[in-house]
Amino acid sequence: MAAEPYSTESIAFRSALDVIRGVEPRVADAISAELADQREMLKLIASENYASPAVLLAMGNWFSDKYAEGTIGRRFYAGCRNVDTVEALAAEHARNVFGAAHAYAQPHSGIDANLVAFWAVLSQRVETPGLARAGVRQVNDLSEQDWAQLRAEFGNQRMLGMSLDAGGHLTHGFRPNISGKMFDQRSYGTDPETGLLDYEALRATAREFRPLIIVAGYSAYPRLVNFRIMREIADEVGATLMVDMAHFAGLVAGKVLTGDFDPVPHANIVTTTTHKSLRGPRGGMVLCDDSLAEHVDRGCPMVLGGPLPHVMAAKAVALAEASRPEFGAYAHRIVDNARALADGLLSRGAKLVTGGTDNHLVLIDVSGYGLTGRQAEAALLDAGIVTNRNSVPQDPNGAWYTSGIRIGTPALTTRGLGVQEMDEIGGLIHAVLSGTTAAAAPKGGLSKAHHVLDPAVADQVAKRASDLLAGFPLYPGIDLS
Ligand code: DSN
Numbered sequence: 001m002a003a004e005p006y007s008t009e010s011i012a013f014r015s016a017l018d019v020i021r022g023v024e025p026r027v028a029d030a031i032s033a034e035l036a037d038q039r040e041m042l043k044l045i046a047s048e049n050y051a052s053p054a055v056l057l058a059m060g061n062w063f064s065d066k067y068a069e070g071t072i073g074r075r076f077y078a079g080c081r082n083v084d085t086v087e088a089l090a091a092e093h094a095r096n097v098f099g100a101a102h103a104y105a106q107p108h109s110g111i112d113a114n115l116v117a118f119w120a121v122l123s124q125r126v127e128t129p130g131l132a133r134a135g136v137r138q139v140n141d142l143s144e145q146d147w148a149q150l151r152a153e154f155g156n157q158r159m160l161g162m163s164l165d166a167g168g169h170l171t172h173g174f175r176p177n178i179s180g181k182m183f184d185q186r187s188y189g190t191d192p193e194t195g196l197l198d199y200e201a202l203r204a205t206a207r208e209f210r211p212l213i214i215v216a217g218y219s220a221y222p223r224l225v226n227f228r229i230m231r232e233i234a235d236e237v238g239a240t241l242m243v244d245m246a247h248f249a250g251l252v253a254g255k256v257l258t259g260d261f262d263p264v265p266h267a268n269i270v271t272t273t274t275h276k277s278l279r280g281p282r283g284g285m286v287l288c289d290d291s292l293a294e295h296v297d298r299g300c301p302m303v304l305g306g307p308l309p310h311v312m313a314a315k316a317v318a319l320a321e322a323s324r325p326e327f328g329a330y331a332h333r334i335v336d337n338a339r340a341l342a343d344g345l346l347s348r349g350a351k352l353v354t355g356g357t358d359n360h361l362v363l364i365d366v367s368g369y370g371l372t373g374r375q376a377e378a379a380l381l382d383a384g385i386v387t388n389r390n391s392v393p394q395d396p397n398g399a400w401y402t403s404g405i406r407i408g409t410p411a412l413t414t415r416g417l418g419v420q421e422m423d424e425i426g427g428l429i430h431a432v433l434s435g436t437t438a439a440a441a442p443k444g445g446l447s448k449a450h451h452v453l454d455p456a457v458a459d460q461v462a463k464r465a466s467d468l469l470a471g472f473p474l475y476p477g478i479d480l481s
């Protein structure tokens with residue numbers, strides 16, 4: 001389908017760019033160039049997507065000019081009635097889409113949403129004077145000693161989260177992250193043989209460690225998590241179950257993940273981003289039960305800077321889209337496509353962590369190709385395939401070079417590619433990785449950072465990727481020429 005020069009969407013975006021060009025043409029050019037790149041590259045980053053024109057346009061307006069600290073009915077600024085409208089709409093749609101008792105639409109990102117959740121759980125659980133003292137200082141100013149004192153005041157709070165190399169997120173207690181400083185932290189991993197979560201090992205760790213918060217959720221685990229069992233373990237040890245569903249919120253909204261695999265009925269508190277599989281604007285959100293609602297609503301200004309009302313407007317639009325039946329069909333296609341991609345790789349001899357996928361992502365262990373994740377990521381980019389490197393469990397190359405490539409299907413599924421194309425893309429990835437070798441390091445030996453990709457393979461794959469994408473135009477309703 002050719003782009004439509006006189007569609008409403010074309011006129012809207014072209015007009016906006018004309019206005020921007022009148023002030024700083026280089027910004028207008030960069031915005032146009034970004035659309036061209038997004039159209040031309042085969043995007044397999046598991047945490048990215050393409051938001052609809054309605055979502056994008058909802059962000060470019062005068063809501064950006066409004067301060068609205070506090071929340072509906074308890075603002076620190078006057079004149080917030082229209083912000084109240086969009087914040088209430090975003091929360092209402094979120095409650096309906098996810099079946100949650102309470103929704104808080106203000107977090108600016110997933111990390112912010114997690115911080116709001118941590119402080120909400122702490123403030124629900126610990127004595128208020130301790131919190132008040134903590135609040136008078138910037139967290140960045142706190143020394144290790146201060147943190148130790150804080151932890152003592154908070155009752156030596158403990159967090160149990162999935163380890164980074166097993167697929168957990170930085171904010172689930174990784175030591176260099178603030179979550180690893182706010183809490184005494186311990187992590188759970190996956191079974192070394194199967195790569196799958198071992199609930200009984202987790203239960204044993206929880207019994208011994210007695211955490212305040214158990215964090216479930218991941219950014220690189222390609223299988224389902226049984227949240228009913230996680231809640232059972234949390235209840236047994238008196239912990240709060242927090243689920244970070246940033247990656248799979250779209251699969252929850254689209255009813256791919258139901259029953260034991262739907263976090264919302266099982267968790268005390270759920271955090272998410274809105275821009276990954278949920279396909280909304282870049283932002284975060286918190287869902288919780290009634291007991292935590294009041295604490296969560298204090299997120300701004302306790303943890304967050306002023307809310308972004310233009311982004312909350314876009315969240316409301318995206319969640320309205322996610323409540324439609326077409327979104328359910330989209331979410332199911334994401335998983336069908338991920339399975340087809342995994343099968344396409346496996347049939348050509350690739351090694352996948354856990355041997356496959358049940359969700360939207362696939363984690364390739366590229367050590368079998370004699371590469372680090374960093375080399376594989378760069379080689380794939382040479383051929384027009386955008387991915388990101390990621391640790392694999394017990395990764396010998398650490399979190400910087402890594403031994404894995406994480407790929408996901410939400411974006412290409414939005415574009416309309418299906419299982420047949422996914423199988424072929426599996427072949428393209430395998431061709432690139434097979435055609436790549438580690439380059440020599442400047443001081444001798446093999447580099448972990450540099451690679452050599454056979455130029456013939458690069459050309460062939462880039463051409464085929466481009467031809468494939470030409471059959472699935474991105475934003476066919478938008479012509480900027
Ligand atoms: N950056 C996100 C991801 O790629 O998974 C997590 O923060």
